[in-house]
Amino acid sequence: MTRTSTLSPVPPADAAAEPTRVAVSTVIFTLRRLPGSETASVALPLVRRTRDPHEGLWALPGGWLDATEGLDAAASRTLAETTGLAPSYLEQLYAFGAVDRSPSRVVSIVYWALIRPDEIADASDENVQWFDAASLPGLAFDHNQIVDYALWRLRNKVGYSRIAHGLLADEFTLAELREVYEAILGRRLDPANFRRQVENSGTLIPTDRFRTGSHRPARLYRYNQDVELADRGPLDRRQ
Amino acid sequence: MTRTSTLSPVPPADAAAEPTRVAVSTVIFTLRRLPGSETASVALPLVRRTRDPHEGLWALPGGWLDATEGLDAAASRTLAETTGLAPSYLEQLYAFGAVDRSPSRVVSIVYWALIRPDEIADASDENVQWFDAASLPGLAFDHNQIVDYALWRLRNKVGYSRIAHGLLADEFTLAELREVYEAILGRRLDPANFRRQVENSGTLIPTDRFRTGSHRPARLYRYNQDVELADRGPLDRRQ
Incomplete structure (x- = not known):
C-alpha cells in the first residue's frame, strides 16, 4: 500500500463529472410565547422551497457556499438573504454529508445561533415562517435530523x-x-x-x-x- | 430582497468553473514516552506530502471525499490509506473553509480520535512519522491551526x-x-x-x-x- 498523502491538486475524473457541492444552513433558535399560553417554547425560522428538489417543503435557511467567501461569511450571508436575520454571532454546529441526503451530492456545513425575540423583525414574506421546534412538519432533505441534533446540543452544551x-x-x-x-x-x-x-x-x-x-x-x-x-x-x- | 431558499439544484456558473472541493483530514492523538524521559507527551502522525502544493511538508493524514461515501467513511478510508491506522471511532471535529487555506478552494472536514500506543503498528513508511504535538514543524496548509484547535478541544472537552x-x-x-x-x-x-x-x-x-x-x-x-x-x-x- 502506498502511504502518501492523497491530497492532490486535481480531483479524480469521476468527481469532476459531478462535483460534490458545499452548502451552508443555519438553525436559529428563539423563544416565543403563543397567545394565551402559560409557557414559552423554542421556535426556529424555516424557508419554503420554491424549486425542486422538495419544492413546497420547508427547509432551514441557507444556500451555496460562494467561491470567494469563508464558511462563517457564507452562513451569515445566506441567512440574511433568506430570512433577513442577522444574529451577532453564528457558531458552527456540524457538517452533514450523507451520500443520499440530496438528489445530488451536497455537503452542508450547519451553523446555529440564538436570537432574542426583540431582534426579530416582522416577517413580511409568506415563504418565511417561525415554527415550534417541538412540532415541526416533515422538512426538506435531512433537515429534521439536523434540527434534532441542534436541539440536543442546545440542551446539553449551553451554559x-x-x-x-x-x-x-x-x-x-x-x-x-x-x-x-x-x-x-x-x-x-x-x-x-x-x-x-x-x-x-x-x-x-x-x-x-x-x-x-x-x-x-x-x-x-x-x-x-x-x-x-x-x-x-x-x-x-x-x- | 427575495427571501426564498437559494439552494437550487444547479450551482452558479462561476462555481462550476472552479468548484469547491471537499477533503477530509484526521488528527490522531496518542501518548508516548520518549526514551529516558520521566513524562509522557501527546503525539500525532503526520504524512509527508509527495506533490504540490506544499511538496515535502508534513500534513495531517487525509484525502478527497469520494462521491459515493459519507464523511465518516471518507475519514476512516483516507486515514487507513495514508497511515494504516484504524481507530474504532472517529469523531467529527470541525469544518475548515477559509478561502486562502489552499491554492484552490478546499473545504476540509476534520475528524479526530484517540488511539492507544498498543494499537499502533510499527511504521515502515518513511513518509509517515509521529510528532510531539508540542513541537511541530511548520505544516502544510492551515494544519498547524487545525492541530492547535484539536489540542484545545482535547484539553477542554474530554472526560x-x-x-x-x-x-x-x-x-x-x-x-x-x-x-x-x-x-x-x-x-x-x-x-x-x-x-x-x-x-x-x-x-x-x-x-x-x-x-x-x-x-x-x-x-x-x-x-x-x-x-x-x-x-x-x-x-x-x-x-
Whole structure:
C-alpha cells in the first residue's frame, strides 16, 4: 500500500463529472410565547422551497457556499438573504454529508445561533415562517435530523451565561431565565434548586435593580461579560 | 430582497468553473514516552506530502471525499490509506473553509480520535512519522491551526472515561490516568485532588485487582461502560 498523502491538486475524473457541492444552513433558535399560553417554547425560522428538489417543503435557511467567501461569511450571508436575520454571532454546529441526503451530492456545513425575540423583525414574506421546534412538519432533505441534533446540543452544551445573552434582554429576573431553561428542556424546574445552581455558576451578576409589577419585586441579573459566549479556543473569529 | 431558499439544484456558473472541493483530514492523538524521559507527551502522525502544493511538508493524514461515501467513511478510508491506522471511532471535529487555506478552494472536514500506543503498528513508511504535538514543524496548509484547535478541544472537552478508554488499556491505575492528564494539560496535577475528582466523576469503576511491582500495590480501575465514549445525541453512527 502506498502511504502518501492523497491530497492532490486535481480531483479524480469521476468527481469532476459531478462535483460534490458545499452548502451552508443555519438553525436559529428563539423563544416565543403563543397567545394565551402559560409557557414559552423554542421556535426556529424555516424557508419554503420554491424549486425542486422538495419544492413546497420547508427547509432551514441557507444556500451555496460562494467561491470567494469563508464558511462563517457564507452562513451569515445566506441567512440574511433568506430570512433577513442577522444574529451577532453564528457558531458552527456540524457538517452533514450523507451520500443520499440530496438528489445530488451536497455537503452542508450547519451553523446555529440564538436570537432574542426583540431582534426579530416582522416577517413580511409568506415563504418565511417561525415554527415550534417541538412540532415541526416533515422538512426538506435531512433537515429534521439536523434540527434534532441542534436541539440536543442546545440542551446539553449551553451554559447560563450564553443562554442569558442569546435569548434574554441585558437584564432579567431568575424567573425569566428559568422560563428559558424550562422551554429548552421541555420540563418544569424547581425554583429553589435553579436559583442555587445559577448563583454557584459564576456566570450571572446580580444588579441593584428590581422588576416591579403585580408580583413581589424580583432582582434583575445580568450575565458576566468575563465568561466567553462561545469559546472557540485558538480558532480565528472569521475563517 | 427575495427571501426564498437559494439552494437550487444547479450551482452558479462561476462555481462550476472552479468548484469547491471537499477533503477530509484526521488528527490522531496518542501518548508516548520518549526514551529516558520521566513524562509522557501527546503525539500525532503526520504524512509527508509527495506533490504540490506544499511538496515535502508534513500534513495531517487525509484525502478527497469520494462521491459515493459519507464523511465518516471518507475519514476512516483516507486515514487507513495514508497511515494504516484504524481507530474504532472517529469523531467529527470541525469544518475548515477559509478561502486562502489552499491554492484552490478546499473545504476540509476534520475528524479526530484517540488511539492507544498498543494499537499502533510499527511504521515502515518513511513518509509517515509521529510528532510531539508540542513541537511541530511548520505544516502544510492551515494544519498547524487545525492541530492547535484539536489540542484545545482535547484539553477542554474530554472526560475521564473517554480519556481512559481512548488512551489506556482496559484496566489502569489512577497514577497512569493522571499521567495521561498531565501529558494533555502540560502540567503536573496534585495526586490527592486528582483522585478525589476522578472518584466523584462516576466515570471510573474500581476493580478488585492491583498493579504490583517495585512500588506499593496500586488499585486497578476500569472505565464505566454506561458513560458514552462520545455522545453524539440523535446523530446516526454513520452518515
